[in-house]
Amino acid sequence: MSDALQLRFQHRYPGFELDVDLSLPGKGITAIFGPSGCGKTTLLQCIAGLERAQLGQLTVADQRWQDDNQFLPTHRRPLGYVFQESSLFEHLNVAGNLDYAAKRADAGKAALSRSAIIELLGLDTLLRRRTFELSGGERQRVAIARALLVNPSLLLMDEPLASLDNPRRAEILPYLETLHDELACPILYVSHAADEVARLADHLVVMDAGRVHSSGPLTELLSRADDPLRLGDQSGVVVETRLAERSDDWGLMRLENGALSLWVGDNGKALDDRIRVRILARDVSLSLSEATDSSILNRLPARIIQLADSGNASVTVQLDIGHQTLLARLTRRSVAELSLQPGQTVWAQIKSTALLR
């Protein structure tokens, strides 16, 4: 079975109903995205068994955790959970918190050793500290390490960065990326921050009012013209590229994925490294012929797939550049003046590209 996570939950409160039926991949980071109050956290608590859904079926890696006849209590589910705010035990120091998990870890080969986890999250100098002496960022790093130490088959993270300010978030994001590369078990990552999701996720579930609005690979959902994430101004595609060549004279490097080829500022990565980039729709403009007298470096021939009204005065244009999709956000007036139509060939000018990782 390729989809290692099968879940179905129905749970009704006064004024709210969760109704979710999902198949999710058995590895990588799946982001659960949606506005606050859409049921993301409730879904995670149902998966963990902290909330008992009135109707629930859950299978993880061919193991049945819950169905109509059985309900595995939380402490028997091989999962790790990182809560939104600090959940560290305040009567124990950092090492004590880690030991609490290690002592109860599932038997069998640990995916990562204790020392590897401590190194991964940079905790060596914090081990003797009391929990209330830690900063918010340090606390979440300890909480993540503690969740990893039980050797989980599924890691659940409930907005682990939501309680942190921007510098602290920036401090933790690289750790989460490393986690993504090092960890074999799937991660469900609840978030309402688009930049976090674009940076970390492989698969994406968009929730709205207790239901799944859409679910699919991140790159696919982000390249839809109908903006399923409702990012508005922040909508744009995420592309996995390869560092193809560099130009030391100009301090640039060329990233490519098929026919999509981008010159960007050199960030010192090695040739052939994989780099994930995000191109916002508002940073892409179109012209009917190649504007060779433009200062914009990245100009690519593209074919228009479809045009979607995105409210107010703007239109989102979905483009195909050799099987790679790009979004461009234009004014309705520009679309009319250029009389853009599906199937038409145009030049896409990419004003800026964000290197995610």
Added chain:
Amino acid sequence: MTLSPADWNALWLTLRLASVSTLVLLVLGTPLAWWLARTRHWLKGPVAALVALPLVLPPSVLGFYLLISLGPNGPIGQLTQGLGIGLLPFTFAGLVVGSVLYSLPFVVQPIQNAFQAVGDRPLDAAATLRAGPWDRFWTVAVPLAKPGFISATVLGFAHTVGEFGVVLMIGGNIPDETRVASVQIYDHVEALAYDQAHALAAVLVVFSFAALATLYTLQRRNTHLNWGRS
């Protein structure tokens, strides 16, 4: 102003009574406090009121009903006789029963408040770390509620030492069996032996002050810890 051997005996009996009662209270009070802290059952209100009753009732009322129910015609008295234990009034065991009821709120309420302050989050976190219900209780709830247990122990002990009315009703005044310090002071005053009364009363004042001062100092320090946390 020295203590007579009889005074010493009364003090020793008081300490024994307070120790045994506090121990029994911690054993019975902890599960009761846990239940009160976590239940949403409709019985929570009535049970909480029952536990708090000794705070407002005159000790003589409590003692009176105890005397009746523990006595030869009372339901508990019949039970204890049936079990071959005999009758509890005017015995040390009877005093323990009275003290436990009398000091119940002083033990249950601090522990209950402490359990409530711990909240769900640490227990949920422990469950996700493979800790079962007993494990969670002993390794997370109890250590985090430690300030509550300290308050409960000190208050339960000190309050039992200060007991008078209930003892008089169900214990009488039997040397080495039920004549505790507070009753002994009463006897001294009745006999106009004010010097003796002074000595023993001073011991109780000093003891009670020391116990409470220690407790409140400890609590202050805990509050500091809490501030450092946020």
